[in-house]
Amino acid sequence: MRLFSLDAAQRKRLGSILNTSILLIITILFFLPIVWACLMSFKTRVDALAMPPKWVFKPTMANYKAVWGDGRFLKYTKNSLIIAAASTGLGLVLGVPAAYSLARHRFKGQRALLLGILSTRMIPPVAFVIPFFIIFTRLSLNDTHTAVIIMHLTIILGYVIWMMRSYFMDIPKEIEEAALVDGCSVWQTFTRIVLPISAPGLGTSAIFSFIFSWNEFLYAMVMTTVEAKTLPLGVYNWVAYEEIMWGELTAASVIAMIPVIIFYGFVQKALVRGLTMGAVKG
Amino acid sequence: MTSRQKERLTSFLLLLPSIILIGVFVYGFIGWTVYVSMSKWRGMVPDYTFVGLRNYATLFSLHRFRVGVKNNIIFTALFIPSSILLGFFLAFLLDQKVKFEGFFRNVFLFPMALSFVITGTIWAWIFNPQAGLNVLLKKMGLEFLQSGWITDPRVALYSVVIAATWQMSGFTMAMYLAGIRGIPLELREAARVDGATEWQLYQKVIIPLLHPITVSAVVVLGHISLKIFDLIFVMTGGGPAMATDVPGVYMFMATFRQDLFNRGAAIGTIMLLMVAVVIVPYLIYSMRTEVER
DSSP states (O other): OGGGOOOHHHHHHHHHHHHHHHHHHHHHHHHHHHHHHHHHHTSOHHHHTOSSOOSSOOOOOHHHHHHHHSHHHHHHHHHHHHHHHHHHHHHHHHHHHHHHHHHHOOOTTHHHHHHHHHHTTTSOGGGTHHHHHHHHHHTTOTTOHHHHHHHHHHHHHHHHHHHHHHHHHTSOHHHHHHHHHTTOOHHHIIIIIIHHHTHHHHHHHHHHHHHHHHHOOHHHHHHOSSTTOOHHHHHHHHHHSSSOOHHHHHHHHHHHHHHHHHHHHHHHHHHHHHHHTTSSOO | OOHHHHHHHHHHHHHHHHHHHHIIIIIIHHHHHHHHHTBOOOSSSOOOOBOTTHHHHHHHHOHHHHHHHHHHHHHHHHHHHHHHHHHHHHHHHHTTTOTTHHHHHHHHHHHHHSOHHHHHHHHHHHTOTTSHHHHHHHHTTOGGGOOOGGGSTTTHHHHHHHHHHHHHHHHHHHHHHHHHHHSOHHHHHHHHHTTOOHHHIIIIIIHHHTHHHHHHHHHHHHHHHHTOOHHHHHHTTTOSTTTTOOHHHHHHHHHHTSOOHHHHHHHHHHHHHHHHHHHHHHHHHHHHHHHHO
């Protein structure tokens, strides 16, 4: 009977224990796919196919060696780094001043313009990928970094402008006015006062853009065949083989996950904001 | 020139490169795509002979396209509620003054940062009948739950929905949690003082206040779902027997594997319209509130 005659405090504790247990179970289920894939990447071919599966085994680096030993994979990683860095850099150089200009000046049709910029991230890429293909083929830019960089830049730009505009709008105008009174030019105010204050926003935009480009699949698949192939395509190649080499495949996936893991702490809020575009301030 | 005019000019020049890039590469190219979709262009040689809406008519009579649209609608109808319910449930649990809340939040959001290609790869392995889940079920003595998963036409689409829900429910969780935290504490205290249980508090006070968030979540998940390509392409390639085929996958195959540029362009345009139906009213609405802020 004691069980049913709990006082309020006891009931509360029981509730919180139950609550935490459910959370822990869901956490394990959420992480299982990733942990499992990681374990798989350290297994030998024999251990990987063992029945029943081995949870305790002698880890091997063979899969990683095989993946790295394959020169193509190294090349894909390099391509991904170049493309992500270049499209992020260009996105910031072009997008940040544009965002500042949109935050500080109002003009007719601005709302429509903002809507047009914002929509670029929501429009299905298949609705404008064909002309890219036509033009880049005509210019013989097929399978080059340039082609993929320009495609990624187009998407990144909308995000950077939107994100940075909301950062700039949160900076009190008085700070800038004070700088102008002190004799700074508009450009000096922007570079010496506004940009340093917005450093966190710049960082988030940069990392978000980098990860977007790093993860992107469709454009890279349409535009590249051999030389400029990116990492997601390299991973996909392993899936598409006749007999799937799960060890190598999971090792490749883990490598492709590394930047996401490193930067995750910086972008998790931006992930949500990036999708809702400021509709919800998370 | 006055300094004010000068400033306006500078500001315009700062904006110009971005406007040109987006204007040409996104909106100009959409127009070009629509143009291609009304042409005779098949094969590698461009042919812009105008045929009106004939390609669209053909498309809607094609079995593969109709199945794809149906699959995409089913996928959307399952993916949105499952992500919303799971996300809301997680937010509810996290709202109960949990220790290590930040840790749990990070875990649930993490899949969202991954590429659909990685998600697709990992889940293709979990749902491979010879590997992954089936092996685990066997070990646990639950053989009766085993299935062909992504190789069984009856189950494949649901398998893909599970993977997509895994990736996106952290997003709805974060949105709901922010929403719940945005509700003034006094309101909740008042309800508690009036003797409301936690359940009643949610039912009568919190859930109605979260409606705008649910609308945002449905719109965001809806547009992701209607343009889905990578996840399905990697996990199943649209198979088996078209069980997971969606317009996104068909568009890619038609255009870049079969060189049917006019057909691919038509599919792309239709997908754009489907997404627009969901997103345009929402954008106009949120833009109004944003600008007035």
